[in-house]
Amino acid sequence: MIEIDPIAGLAVRARAACLDLARLTEVPGEITRTFLSPPTRDVTAYLSAWAAELGLSVRVDAAGNLRARREGPSPDAPTLYLGSHVDTVPNAGAFDGVLGVTLAFAVAAALRDTPLPFALELLAFSEEEGVRFGVPFIGSRALTGTLEPLLTLEDARGVSVRGALEAYGLDPAELPGARVGGPSVGFLEFHIEQGPVLQAAGASVGVVSAIAGQDRLLLDFVGQASHAGTTPMAHRRDALAAAARFAVAAEDLARSVPGLVATVGVMTARPGAINVIPGEAHCTLDIRHEHDPVRAGALDTLLADARRFAGERGVTLTVTHKMAQPAVPMAPAFRGGLRRAASQVGQLAPDLVSGAGHDAMILADVMPAAMLFLRSPNALSHHPDEMAEPADVEAALRVGVAFVQDLAARGGR
Template structure:
């Protein structure tokens, strides 16, 4: 058992490492780090160094996941993982905290003999920023990263495969990224990214399920024309149609219990102040814990887009970028995580995750569980994202106790 003073020092080191990694960014003065961008090279160097110092054998797989294994190759394996990429202008803890806590859990067992192995993974991509395809790292892990996805292009016409090769990796070896057949479980630490735990005055929460989500790209195609000479009744204004639809998205979500729907990005072309917008693209994100509710809402929002376009002579089309069913987490491991919380004096709080996480990709293939850490102010995907040191300390204690319980089962 690690001493309380040592554990608190380790928790402080976890927070410090998260903040150190936040400095590696594609944009000066903020934290923006997308899939296999140049700053990820230095992140790899640092994370691999910390893993090596903790006694792990370190590799980087074909999709760019950094992986450290502690323990025998043939032993039953527990994965502790999260992601190392960020959204634009991010905070320091989304994803990264989970990887740093994984390393700290391994450090806590330095010199100890375990009947299980621990594999800590820093996924190269989860956010879907660069290619508008999330979960590339965890999809490679479970073998669902297909050739079509590898051919998707970013805004510079670089494909996923091109990006992999440009980083010095080989996309033809993607099959080697698959998880070890001796893997028995998956644990993901993650900040809550919401206000529930803080509202309850609690540091930690056990996640029972991850809500389903649909992401779509809508295109509103009207006709560009001179803003001064085109009468209002003769316009085919794509932005006006899209704007009416955005309001309909908000109204439907507000009127449907548990539904969240967001138009998070909208681009108008040609984008000049004195030109009627002839084309608009918009990204829609719809989430709900019940797949049938989400599916019904998506259908109604498609109809609303068509209606908004028809009133203005604007053609509307869409394509699905992601369709992810709600995912329940493993009952047995969830019970162990609850027991681990009780063993350190924390009464378990159970909650569903409104955000998508790598666990939702892994869970259909491996028994999976998640532990949420309180987000002060409920803030995430923002530079003010933060954690409390005492919460990180508690998460580390739960993680260590969880590993003990899993090990005892073998």
């Protein structure tokens, strides 16, 4: 008789389920599933069937999140939450978000007959990517009671978040019932890395130390447009030259500060003619780091540079700060638990920073939160060729199961 390792089988199923769910799309021929689009119902049905097989109770909360629950040993037992999101960007890959959901189900399946001192709740968030309403984390915000202020936001067709919920058959008045109630152990999210760090380290999985903080700014440089042939260099007020110096300074600084990333993603110049000195230049800055003081110091340096580059050219500079999001460190106890679990199952699990936001960042406001990243082959994500290797999915599942067992042995601490 051949012994089949149940965890290996569950890892295969978790990965196969991502490919099944990839067929549930609003655009035939690609994977596109925005917030509360029709295929969301099929995703809910698919996961509900899996939950029923595991003996879990299922509900869809007022934000459209699917919540599958295994009760704890007593009504006042705390809850351990596992999950990620099931919406996608347009023309997405099969694994971003979804793999964190199917791995959560696989963990619950692996521990089906193991007594636990806490309840388990599996979360499939309805919205994380921010595609439909331009604001991300609509699903996870419902759990922290921070969705209500966004109900009046409108999508491109003028439908509000409230209207979208109602059209789907949900009742926004019931949002308070979606909040996390009662004591929680914490939240663990599995997610593909979407970057090159684990591949370079030769590791299947990694433990997220923090979700990087970020600032987003607009810089408007205004000089004077004039004739490119008749205006000597000393008489110019070239706004684009100042902005270009700024873009290079941002790159130079980020290259010199470990962990800092800085990007000038948009640069426009006016009037935009080959023989006219640019009188206006407008650019953006996106700057991120795991430690807020490092990010703040770098931003101060870059803005001083920008003012200098402008001043040297007689150009004025206006800076608009569009967003400042502090870094969110992951819970030290959960990080330690993930490291212990990884070493127990023989996985190298280096620490790494998440440069992107995730649902764990939202839930970290109300409970200990942690993330386990899986290697992203060729760092490809938000693309149809996005991948997760079977061996890496199995490694993540083994770490996840060992983590929950370790947590149970410590009484949920």
